[in-house]
Amino acid sequence: MKSKIYILEKASRAMDYGIGTYVKQLTDCLLSSKMDFCVVHLYADCLETTIIEKGGYQQISIPTPYSNIAACLQYYSRNAAYLLKTLITEDGDTRIIFHLNFLPDNNLVKYLKHLFKCHIVLTVHYTNWSFSLLGDFGLLKRVMDKKRSKLTQSEKQIVDEIKEYKMMMKRCDLIICVARHTLKVLQELNCIGTSKACVINNGIADCYLKRGKEKTLRQKYHIEDDEQVIIFAGRLDEIKGVPFLIRAFERVLVDYPKSRLIIAGMVILMNVSGEQKKVGQELHSRGELIKSSYMSFIQLLMLV
Numbered sequence: 001m002k003s004k005i006y007i008l009e010k011a012s013r014a015m016d017y018g019i020g021t022y023v024k025q026l027t028d029c030l031l032s033s034k035m036d037f038c039v040v041h042l043y044a045d046c047l048e049t050t051i052i053e054k055g056g057y058q059q060i061s062i063p064t065p066y067s068n069i070a071a072c073l074q075y076y077s078r079n080a081a082y083l084l085k086t087l088i089t090e091d092g093d094t095r096i097i098f099h100l101n102f103l104p105d106n107n108l109v110k111y112l113k114h115l116f117k118c119h120i121v122l123t124v125h126y127t128n129w130s131f132s133l134l135g136d137f138g139l140l141k142r143v144m145d146k147k148r149s150k151l152t153q154s155e156k157q158i159v160d161e162i163k164e165y166k167m168m169m170k171r172c173d174l175i176i177c178v179a180r181h182t183l184k185v186l187q188e189l190n191c192i193g194t195s196k197a198c199v200i201n202n203g204i205a206d207c208y209l210k211r212g213k214e215k216t217l218r219q220k221y222h223i224e225d226d227e228q229v230i231i232f233a234g235r236l237d238e239i240k241g242v243p244f245l246i247r248a249f250e251r252v253l254v255d256y257p258k259s260r261l262i263i264a265g266m267v268i269l270m271n272v273s274g275e276q277k278k279v280g281q282e283l284h285s286r287g288e289l290i291k292s293s294y295m296s297f298i299q300l301l302m303l304v
């Protein structure tokens with residue numbers, strides 16, 4: 001039996017970083033394997049549902065709702081599933097696989113299972129509680145053990161979201177975690193068992209970088225030939241540890257004064273600015289990067 005995979009992604013800032021890179025690598029792999037697939041872009045920035053050809057596969061874009069209140073988002077998930085039902089032709093010779101790259105959305109999974117004879121795969125890229133609690137799993141367990149009457153409003157939101165994780169994952173046929181610690185946490189929270197969960201680490205395709213432009217790049221970024229370069233490229237959230245990186249770099253400068261830290265990402269956090277002043281001009285902050293600019297920074301690293 002042949003299969004057709006529908007990769008579901010949700011418009012978010014993460015689509016410009018890790019999840020976007022993951023989906024791009026996934027589509028490249030599927031194209032090279034000649035498998036039939038389609039990308040479904042939810043909460044898209046468009047006025048109506050559109051279907052476009054993207055060089056070997058189709059992309060369905062479903063526009064974002066006018067309101068983001070909880071009830072409206074539930075209707076959106078239900079309506080998205082019914083809309084896909086009108087766009088997807090089922091036959092007995094094709095296995096339909098929905099591959100979700102976001103959570104929680106138990107309502108969407110429920111309606112997909114109701115409307116289609118399908119398999120559902122969920123890749124867990126991150127969990128919202130890890131942002132709220134800065135990844136402190138011990139604190140999360142203490143929150144989960146509290147009586148509901150003792151919970152703060154933000155703690156109630158975390159507890160309710162974990163419950164939705166459990167319901168959603170129970171309906172999924174396979175859960176992929178991109179990190180082993182994520183799998184361990186979800187198992188300790190009783191969200192998933194070992195029978196339908198696995199770890200597939202993130203990876204990117206190999207590429208070749210031409211040498212010879214290093215001098216020009218150093219001149220462009222005002223970096224001396226004998227300076228050692230450290231680069232952070234990614235989403236500049238507190239959870240990524242950027243303030244700690246800058247404080248650590250301050251200590252590096254004591255022993256290695258000929259060092260330069262370059263921080264590249266979408267925004268500089270307000271609480272990073274004070275740390276930035278401490279290390280002076282040895283720290284560079286840059287805005288959002290396109291891939292070609294990022295590769296330029298990688299070429300700088302190849303020199304050290």
